[in-house]
Each structure stands twice: as C-alpha cells, then as structure tokens.
Amino acid sequence: MSIFNLIVALGAVTHKDSDHERVLIKRIKAGDNKALEELYELYKSLLFGMIISIVKKREEAEDVLQEVFMRIWEKAHTFDENRGNVYSWIVTLTRNKAIDRIRSKGYKTQEKASTSVDEPEFSLEGDKFDPLETTIFSDRAELVKKALEEIPEKQREVIKVAYFGGMTQSEISEHLDIPLGTVKTRTRQGLIKLKNILEDHISRNG
Structure with missing residues (x-):
C-alpha cells in the first residue's frame, strides 16, 4: 500500500461519511449548485492545506482548489458510495489535481524562473500550518505524524x-x-x- 493510500485509508476510518455528505453528493449529481457551495464550506480548509503542502504557492493552491470543486461538479455522477466514501473520493481527486499542477509545463517554467518558494501563512483553527495536519482529520493526522517520526x-x-x-x-x-x-x-x-x-x-x- 502506498503512503497516500495508507493515509487516505486511515482518514476514512476516522471520517465516516455523514448522511449530510451523502445527501450533498446526490444533490450535486442532480445539478444543485447550492449543494456544491455547502460541500465547499465543509472541505475547503482541509483540501487547501493538502494542496498547498504539495504546490507550495498560495495562488497556485487557490487555483487548484477551484479546479477541484469544478471537477467534483462535473464528475459527481461517477461517484459510487458502494465502492468508497465521499472523503476518500474527494481527497484522492484533490491530490491528483495538485500533482497535475506541479507536473504542468507552466508550473515548471515558473519554478525555474524563481529561486524561492512562497512561505504560506495558512492555518486551521488558529494553529500553525502543518502539511500533514491537513491531509487527514485531527487525531489520525497526529497519529501519522508521530508514526513517521518513529x-x-x-x-x-x-x-x-x-x-x-x-x-x-x-x-x-x-x-x-x-x-x-x-x-x-x-x-x-x-x-x-x-x-x-x-x-x-x-x-x-x-
């Protein structure tokens, strides 16, 4: 199992989809843009932290986050709750989008032209930003960090x-x-x- 799949699996253990999340996806499938806005409010902090830990730049992360939710809107009909949960689907989609961005020609050209990487000042609930902390929810994030240190x-x-x-x-x-x-x-x-x-x-x- 890859490190990504392992972390996603741990996050899924902790974060059991709520009825609300499942309903939101069903509403999005039906073309309800208000449901997309609700899902955005629910996941934006978690996903932004995950994206910025990969792309390193705030502006790039903001663009990717918007792309992620456009993708959710376009691909909601492909989500099958019998094969996975909302959390795993969204986190996997987000990481793929972030990786696509840093592999893009435009991003690589920008990196070559820059000698430094932006230092983001993003936090969750007032805490100092920590990439691992934002990849999965609270206690599992802390557990993975400690395990990595071991x-x-x-x-x-x-x-x-x-x-x-x-x-x-x-x-x-x-x-x-x-x-x-x-x-x-x-x-x-x-x-x-x-x-x-x-x-x-x-x-x-x-």
Missing part, C-alpha cells in the same frame, strides 16, 4: 517526497541523488514499519 530518517525522507511531491521512484532517485534500488528498499521498508505502527495503535486504541 521510522528512520532516510526512509521518512523518501516517503514524504513520494507523498507530497508525487514523484515516481526514478524521479526520487534523481532528486535525492541515490540509487533507484535504494529508493525502492527505503520505501518498502518505511511503509512496512509505518503500516505496522499505525495498525498496532489502532488495534490497541480501537
């Missing part, structure tokens, strides 16, 4: 680059200047340890 630094580095950078293992190898085999080994070992830590915590705490 695995070796080199394994943690590869996993974070893969998750937030959306890089392939070959790209990670080039980015970190380490052999591809090393990337694969660190990723595999790191994910196994992370998964075991998280599963152990969940089994002990329910």
Whole structure:
C-alpha cells in the first residue's frame, strides 16, 4: 500500500461519511449548485492545506482548489458510495489535481524562473500550518505524524517526497541523488514499519 493510500485509508476510518455528505453528493449529481457551495464550506480548509503542502504557492493552491470543486461538479455522477466514501473520493481527486499542477509545463517554467518558494501563512483553527495536519482529520493526522517520526530518517525522507511531491521512484532517485534500488528498499521498508505502527495503535486504541 502506498503512503497516500495508507493515509487516505486511515482518514476514512476516522471520517465516516455523514448522511449530510451523502445527501450533498446526490444533490450535486442532480445539478444543485447550492449543494456544491455547502460541500465547499465543509472541505475547503482541509483540501487547501493538502494542496498547498504539495504546490507550495498560495495562488497556485487557490487555483487548484477551484479546479477541484469544478471537477467534483462535473464528475459527481461517477461517484459510487458502494465502492468508497465521499472523503476518500474527494481527497484522492484533490491530490491528483495538485500533482497535475506541479507536473504542468507552466508550473515548471515558473519554478525555474524563481529561486524561492512562497512561505504560506495558512492555518486551521488558529494553529500553525502543518502539511500533514491537513491531509487527514485531527487525531489520525497526529497519529501519522508521530508514526513517521518513529521510522528512520532516510526512509521518512523518501516517503514524504513520494507523498507530497508525487514523484515516481526514478524521479526520487534523481532528486535525492541515490540509487533507484535504494529508493525502492527505503520505501518498502518505511511503509512496512509505518503500516505496522499505525495498525498496532489502532488495534490497541480501537
């Protein structure tokens, strides 16, 4: 299981879709733009934090967030609650959009022309902005952060680059200047340890 799928799965465990969310998606499918506005208010902070942790720039993140909700509007009819929940569907769609943005030609050209990355001053509920904190809801976010700190630094580095950078293992190898085999080994070992830590915590705490 990838780091992204693992985190989404943990978020889904904590965030069981409410009847309200399911109703909103059904209303969106029926063309109710007020339902889209309600869904936006419900998810905007979570998704904005997730996007900005990937694209790094506030203006880019705001654009991607708008694109995400346009996509939700256009693709709501494809959502099947029997195959997944609203949370997982929206978070997956959001990450894909953010990754598409940083892989775009325009973004790469902008990055080459800039020597620095914007430092966003975004927060949730007054807390200091933390990318991991905004990828999943409260207690699971904290759990994942702690679990990541328990695995070796080199394994943690590869996993974070893969998750937030959306890089392939070959790209990670080039980015970190380490052999591809090393990337694969660190990723595999790191994910196994992370998964075991998280599963152990969940089994002990329910």
